Amino acid sequence: MTAATDFTIAGARAALARREISATELATAHLDAIAALNPRVNAYITVTPEVALAQAAAADAALSKGEAGPLTGIPLAVKDLFCTAGTRTTAASKILGDFKPPYESTVTSQLLRDGAVFLGKANLDEFAMGSSNESSAFGGVENPWKRQGDDAVLVPGGSSGGSAAAVAARLALGATATDTGGSIRQPAAFCGIVGIKPTYGRCSRFGIVAYASSLDQAGPVARTVEDCAILLNSMAGFDPKDSTSADRAVPDFAAAVARGVKGLRIGIPREYRVEGLSPEIDALWRKGMEWLKAEGATLVDISLPHTKYALPTYYIVAPAEASSNLARYDGVRFGIREEGADLKDLYERSRAAGFGAEVKRRILIGTYVLSAGYYDAYYVKAQQVRALIKRDFDQAWGQVDAILTPATPTAAFGRDETQDDPVAMYLNDVFTITANLAGIPGMSVPAGLDARGLPLGLQILGRPFDEETVFAVGGAIERVAGFTATPSVRAAA
Amino acid sequence: MSYTIEGSTGTWEVVIGLEVHAQVTSEAKLFSGAATTFGAEPNSQVSFIDAGFPGMLPVINGECVAQAVRTGLGLNAQVNLWSRFDRKNYFYADLPQGYQISQFAYPIIGTGQIEIQLADGSTKQIGITRLHLEQDAGKSLHDQHPTKSYIDLNRSGVALMEIVSEPDLRSPEEAGAYLTKLRQILRYLGTCDGNMEQGSLRADVNVSVRRPGEGFRTRCEVKNVNSIRFVMQAVEAEARRQVELWEGGEEVVQETRLFDTTRGVTRSMRSKEDAHDYRYFPDPDLPPLVIEQAWVDQLKAALPELPDARRARYVGDFGLTPYDAHVLTLEKETAAFYETVAKGRDPKVAANWLTGDFFAGLNRTGHSIGDSPVTAAHLGELLDLIADSTLSGKLAKEVLEVMFETGKAPGVVVEERGLKQVTDTGAIEAVIDQVMAANAGKVEEYRSGKDKLFGFFVGQTMKAMQGKGNPALVNELLKTKLG
């Protein structure tokens, strides 16, 4: 029998239904693995064994009564950006202190509705700002993967680094994550797992600590495409509490996974062949094209001419929104407070003590680009370029059904290898960021290993609200790639 | 005739524009489902949205949008079918999100205009620049603790309409008349209760002075003035301060000021000294506000009659004087009261009674029309008793006084006090006979040509009847009997 921590979600669901394992056993196996590995991996900021065991007991009761939901007894990690009622929520920042939300995010409440078991809150870059998880106030996360013959600690990517590392290291069967510029897809690629950022508006943002509201979107990470589909089916759906939530029915994503790609037109955007793209990643990308072709898809060369402006556009839009979204952390109603001579001094001291360097940097940039005299030159300009980036995609959809690109320009890198230069760090998101600006769905699927044994991912982009095609293409790549490698740091099989 | 200030170096004109913040009448807040009731326990009408908690998102209240549209229509203004919410970013203790959600670049209502009525009977058109929806802030209490301010967020997130006028006002009186008219329109529409004591209506007053014929000079904004009288006083005080500055060779600095109601002067607001840079940008949590013309038309069709139309109707259809029409339409409640009284009766008589003895009675007994002891129905019945000669005008006044004291119906008062007018000619003739018998000498004098004595006989007859004789009949019968 499969080890409890090695189950896929689909597999665990079947095993639970057949009573081969109980939800409590499944939760306990994960909690044990977390106890053993988390001190090293640091994928969780907060582990909640009491919560998990209580939910598992409830799941077992439901199972025995034959009242199981789609996720009954499935142990998950929750990115610590989702507010969870009664459980400390930090956004990986010091500024929230011991904040315990009296409310539950819509996404997590839907997972709970469907029977999920929450193991704890996963680490992330502070306020989801970063691509390496190194900006967390609770310390970095260790990527469970190692370069061959090298013990150097690699980053798991970010910002959902804890979620991805937890799933890769078998410390959860799946996890919630969020993606503002690639924060689901880049860590999924770095950790050899699957992650999907759905269309903007597909998952409610209610109860998720906001970073950049017009770009933030929740999605799942898991070890298979099907598992992501199962999780997204639970997480997605219209929420009247979020004015940007899409009032659309949620299709059966899981059913789309096995659909195949026969007859699909797959776009290959020439602008993604960027300078400095690793030859291995380029080779993998070509391999992906061949696979899809062999499966019956047609390849179409397309142009997305404004691609190269996506990163600078993002680094205006996201910090601008963040500078405003993070104004509420002022030491008055929740979070830490540093006393000051007057109210302004209190604000400045509390925020200086509570926010880390990267968050401060983005707040300052955002404040500057919105300030009098610069708004038009920076912010309005960025919004116009954003419109052009979206237009590029709108035009592409006339020719193709999905787009295939690499997920990241490199494999996982070592801690502190690029952090000194913020701009170099920002370049990690070069392939993923366009999907956020255009609001379209994007998935990262592990497709191979580089020469040093590190996982590499391919990215599938789809039309707005056409996650089904993205799942179909992702499912096909997954089947053909046959990616079965596992990281060296993981729960004992 | 026009208002000016005579300085030591010549004449100055005052230029005034008003930004009025009117609390929208609604059950729940603009972007949250918390209640808006005034005077609740501190922080009890606060949702996590209003308190700016992590992950909270705004969802707009449709009724607040409808109220803004109704108000726009009432101000004869352009309704923008596409508008948008922006964030106005600044830090303040009672601003939990660190920004106010407002409509900066694209307000829901554009230019409009209203007519104001001045004391000399003249009118003036005042331009409306715009009206937009925004959130109110919470309240800071500075007097509860020696070193701390306390924050109550009950008001945080309540919907406000900011209504901006053109700088068309030229005197304290015009500023007062504008605010009076605006308040009247809002109250007629039911879009704001206009309660200035509770802060439902607050004005920021922009004042500058200039030499006649000159362009605009630097203005100052006097913040949060909360009564019509204070608006007029603040204009006067601020204009005089600026005249003194200019005449003393100094510059007026553009700044935010407060009106000190006890000292009657304006002073600089220290907390607003900080250079402001609000960093407005479209709120990414809120897609554009798009409304249908059909919906606007529907709201328009359902609008109540507004004060100008009602005033015109009172003059045109009822034949009231413009002044009476103005007085009767000032408050929606008064107009409604009047129309109840006038219905099926002579509208002019009803107006005279209302503006005369009825208002005097309210004043004397310290009541307002809302809690008047005399109902409109009762006042109408009183007029009926005059019309059918049950009461003389004089008796009716007495009855009305009793009605103010007891709240009873006029018929009841007449019965209880036996105040019914006597119209029985036999009874009147009997009294006249007695009066003539008792004053035989005077009868002789009258008959020999001393006509002026007629009044004496009327007085005697009425006195003998305790004032209850029908005056017309008494006159007629006396004339016959005296020959």
Next chain:
Amino acid sequence: MSLDTATVRRVASLARLRVEEAELPRLEAELNGILGWIEQLQAVDTTGVEPMAGGGAEQLRLREDRVTDGGIQQQVLANAPDRADVFFSVPKVVE
């Protein structure tokens, strides 16, 4: 466009972030690095392009005017670092 020290100080004050004098040169260099990189957007011809404000829904949905929230005074106050009875408390503000 590049930032000078005074602008960094002003922006930090607007953002209510206390910055020590010693940190200013490093911050200034970092911010200028980012802004210099962002500058490449000026090369894009955006004449006549409507700015795109956000993703998602095309227009607001209007909520019903009903009281559905509030009445949670203790929960609203529960996380406050300093509270006085039923109020949040801050250093005295002078208006």
